[in-house]
Structure formats: C-alpha cells, structure tokens
Amino acid sequence: xxxxxxxxxxxxxxxxxxxxxxxxxxxxxxxxxxxxxxxxxxxxxxxxxxxxxxxxxxxxxxxxxxxxxxxxxxxxxxxxxxxxxxxxxxxxxxxxxxxxxxxxxxxxxxxxxxxxxx
Amino acid sequence: xxxxxxxxxxxxxxxxxxxxxxxxxxxxxxxxxxxxxxxxxxxxxxxxxxxxxxxxxxxxxxxxxxxxxxxxxxxxxxxxxxxxxxxxxxxxxxxxxxxxxxxxxxxxxxxxxxxxxxxxxxxxxxxxxxxxxxxxxxxxxxxxxxxxxxxxxxxxxxxxxxxxxxxxxxxxxxxxxxxxxxxxxxxxxxxxxxxxxxxxxxxxxxxxxxxxxxxxxxxxxxxxxxxxxxxxxxxxxxxxxxxxxxxxxxxxxxxxxxxxxxxxxxxxxxxxxxxxxxxxxxxxxxxxxxxxxxxx
Numbered sequence: 001x002x003x004x005x006x007x008x009x010x011x012x013x014x015x016x017x018x019x020x021x022x023x024x025x026x027x028x029x030x031x032x033x034x035x036x037x038x039x040x041x042x043x044x045x046x047x048x049x050x051x052x053x054x055x056x057x058x059x060x061x062x063x064x065x066x067x068x069x070x071x072x073x074x075x076x077x078x079x080x081x082x083x084x085x086x087x088x089x090x091x092x093x094x095x096x097x098x099x100x101x102x103x104x105x106x107x108x109x110x111x112x113x114x115x116x117x118x
Numbered sequence: 119x120x121x122x123x124x125x126x127x128x129x130x131x132x133x134x135x136x137x138x139x140x141x142x143x144x145x146x147x148x149x150x151x152x153x154x155x156x157x158x159x160x161x162x163x164x165x166x167x168x169x170x171x172x173x174x175x176x177x178x179x180x181x182x183x184x185x186x187x188x189x190x191x192x193x194x195x196x197x198x199x200x201x202x203x204x205x206x207x208x209x210x211x212x213x214x215x216x217x218x219x220x221x222x223x224x225x226x227x228x229x230x231x232x233x234x235x236x237x238x239x240x241x242x243x244x245x246x247x248x249x250x251x252x253x254x255x256x257x258x259x260x261x262x263x264x265x266x267x268x269x270x271x272x273x274x275x276x277x278x279x280x281x282x283x284x285x286x287x288x289x290x291x292x293x294x295x296x297x298x299x300x301x302x303x304x305x306x307x308x309x310x311x312x313x314x315x316x317x318x319x320x321x322x323x324x325x326x327x328x329x330x331x332x333x334x335x336x337x338x339x340x341x342x343x344x345x346x347x348x349x350x351x352x353x354x355x356x357x358x359x360x361x362x363x364x365x366x367x368x369x370x371x372x373x374x375x376x377x378x379x380x381x382x383x384x385x386x387x388x389x390x391x392x393x394x395x396x397x398x399x400x401x402x403x404x405x406x407x408x409x410x411x412x413x414x
Contacts, residue, residue, distance in 0.1 A: 068316070099317065101279065102279045103278040103279075105208060108240075
C-alpha cells in the first residue's frame with residue numbers, strides 16, 4: 001500500500017513536470033538570427049508560420065541600425081556589440097517588408113528584406 | 119485620407135505647369151485676389167548634389183543649374199525660395215560632404231531671389247546629426263513669418279532614426295502656443311509627418327505628435343520632400359503636399375516591391391523632375407500650387 005502510494009506520488013510529480021515542461025516547450029519561441037551589415041540583412045528572406053512565436057536575435061557587423069516590420073507594428077534598434085531581441089507572433093499570412101529604419105549611408109534606401117508568413 | 123481628385127486637383131495647362139488650388143479647411147475662398155498680402159514662394163527639393171548614377175540621371179551635375187535657371191526665368195520672381203531637404207547626396211566622407219555643400223551653395227547663389235531658406239534631409243544631416251549642414255546653412259529648425267503667414271521648419275532628419283525628438287517638439291509646441299487658433303501656418307519639413315509608407319521609410323517616427331500639436335489650428339498646410347514625387351494627402355483638416363525631386367523620381371508609394379529610382383528615359387529626359395510655385399492668396403488662407411517640370 002505504501003509502495004503503491006509512493007508510485008502514485010512519483011507518477012503525479014512526473015506528470016506535473018511533464019506538463020510544465022511541455023507547456024514551456026510550446027511557449028518557447030523559435031530564434032531567428034538576423035545579421036545587419038551596411039546595406040543588407042542576412043537572411044534577406046525569412047519564412048515564418050502564422051501564429052508561431054519567434055524571437056529575432058539582431059546583431060550588426062558595423063554601424064547602428066534598426067529593424068522595423070511596419071505591418072506588425074514592431075521594431076528594434078540594432079546596437080553594435082549587442083544582441084538585440086525582437087519578438088513577433090505573426091497573426092496574418094502574406095509577404096511583408098522589413099527594413100532598416102535608421103539612416104546608415106548611401107545604400108540605406110535599399111536595405112530591406114522580406115518576411116514570408118504562411 | 120486621399121484627397122478626391124475632383125476636389126483637390128484642378129489641373130489646368132498654364133505655361134507648361136499644372137495648377138491646383140489648396141483651400142484650407144475653414145478658410146474663406148471668396149476674398150479679393152491680388153491684395154497687398156498676396157505672395158508666392160518656390161519650393162525646390164531633393165537636389166542630391168553629388169549623386170552619381172548615369173542610368174538614373176546622366177545630367178546629375180546639370181539638373182540643379184537647369185532648375186535655378188528656370189526659377190530665374192519666372193516672369194515674376196517669388197518672395198522667397200525654400201529647399202526642403204536632401205540638398206546633397208550622402209557620403210561617409212565629411213570632407214566630401216562639405217565640398218558638396220559648398221558647391222550646392224555656390225550654384226544656389228545664382229538665384230535672383232536672395233531670400234532662400236534651407237532645410238536638411240537625411241542625406242545632408244543623418245550621418246553627422248546636422249553638423250555640416252549647420253556650418254553651411256544654419257539652424258535645422260526655425261520659424262519665420264511672411265505677410266501674416268507663420269512658417270515653421272521642422273527637422274525630422276538630424277536624428278538618423280527619423281525622430282523630431284522631445285526637445286524640438288517642446289520648442290514646436292512653444293512656438294504654436296503663441297499663435298491664435300486661426301493663424302495661417304505653413305509647416306516645412308523633409309519627411310512626411312504621417313505614415314505615408316513606413317515600409318519604404320516614408321514616415322517620421324514621432325510625426326504623429328507634431329500633427330497632434332497642429333490639430334487645434336484651423337489653417338495649416340505642410341510642404342515636404344523626401345519621396346521625389348507629388349503626393350497630396352489630408353490628416354484631418356491638415357493638407358500635406360510633397361514635392362518633386364530635382365535628381366530622380368521615385369515610384370508611387372508601395373506601387374512595386376522595391377523603392378528604386380525610376381530610370382532615366384532618353385525619350386523624355388527630366389521626366390518627373392521639377393519644382394513648385396506656391397501662391398498664397400487671400401492673405402495666406404488659400405494656396406494655389408503650380409507644378410513646373412524640367413522637361414522640354
């Protein structure tokens with residue numbers, strides 16, 4: 001009886017742990033690394049799933065920049081020497097522009113990329 | 119809100135230019151024309167002196183002088199001329215930046231009109247926070263009055279992140295607070311104050327704050343550049359008019375995937391380039407815009 005009770009407690013604890021870690025696994029966003037360098041983003045095309053949470057980890061190889069995704073109303077500075085994080089859970093499918101919104105020189109106007117959300 | 123073409127664009131052939139009237143909301147449109155306080159000014163924009171791209175503009179060094187000659191040839195000279203930014207094309211080299219500004223200033227000095235107002239664009243000011251511009255052309259934001267109209271130049275480019283900034287917004291609020299609500303106000307700026315196409319960086323990050331400050335004033339018109347084409351929009355009762363460039367045109371907002379210059383057409387050189395007359399009638403309560411092309 002005592003052994004059975006121990007088994008039940010252990011099983012309950014494992015179930016709770018599994019549920020917790022499972023929940024964490026669901027909530028943990030996918031990390032997408034994006035590197036900025038005058039006047040390109042790498043990658044320039046990023047594929048996402050609608051409803052999938054992602055975190056962009058943004059770095060720059062040279063000057064201060066920005067990543068702006070106007071259609072989703074989110075942006076972040078990209079500061080030299082730091083890894084910046086920008087969270088997004090796309091709530092609509094389609095093709096969307098992301099761009100550098102901090103003027104960085106002759107070529108800035110062409111510094112953009114494409115989000116493809118399916 | 120896009121202005122209804124029938125309402126806002128009363129196009130007419132007039133000396134090679136196109137004319138339309140911009141009546142300010144709440145303003146009388148009947149007053150006597152030709153009064154003592156009637157005047158006009160010329161807006162030139164986005165000259166990008168120093169730009170080099172033969173497929174885009176093979177006459178990059180000739181286009182600005184051509185525009186200056188065209189202004190000088192106007193039958194009646196304007197009261198003043200304003201350049202709404204991107205006087206020079208950007209460069210990383212501070213010596214070259216100043217060389218371009220010196221050359222630009224020399225060419226512009228050939229204008230018959232000596233009252234010339236300058237504003238920076240991001241190409242002039244964003245890489246050094248307006249330092250070189252200040253050395254050559256003075257303040258990046260300022261206010262002046264002309265025949266009863268208050269002109270306020272706002273700088274939304276010295277911050278490379280396209281912000282006017284809290285300090286300048288406070289100055290702007292202070293200047294506005296001195297004016298009655300029916301004051302005739304013209305705002306000059308480089309970038310659009312509203313979100314014209316943020317996907318193409320055609321916006322000002324805190325521009326909505328400037329518009330909010332203007333909303334209590336009944337007679338406000340904004341003239342800007344940056345987008346290298348005419349565009350006419352309303353935010354509430356405030357009219358916003360962008361100007362053509364004097365180096366290359368850009369496509370209509372979001373009309374194609376990339377914001378790339380419209381290539382030069384040898385069959386129609388200078389197409390899409392030009393400048394604007396702004397006639398202030400009825401003591402600045404009504405503006406008539408006349409667009410001048412540089413083409414044949």
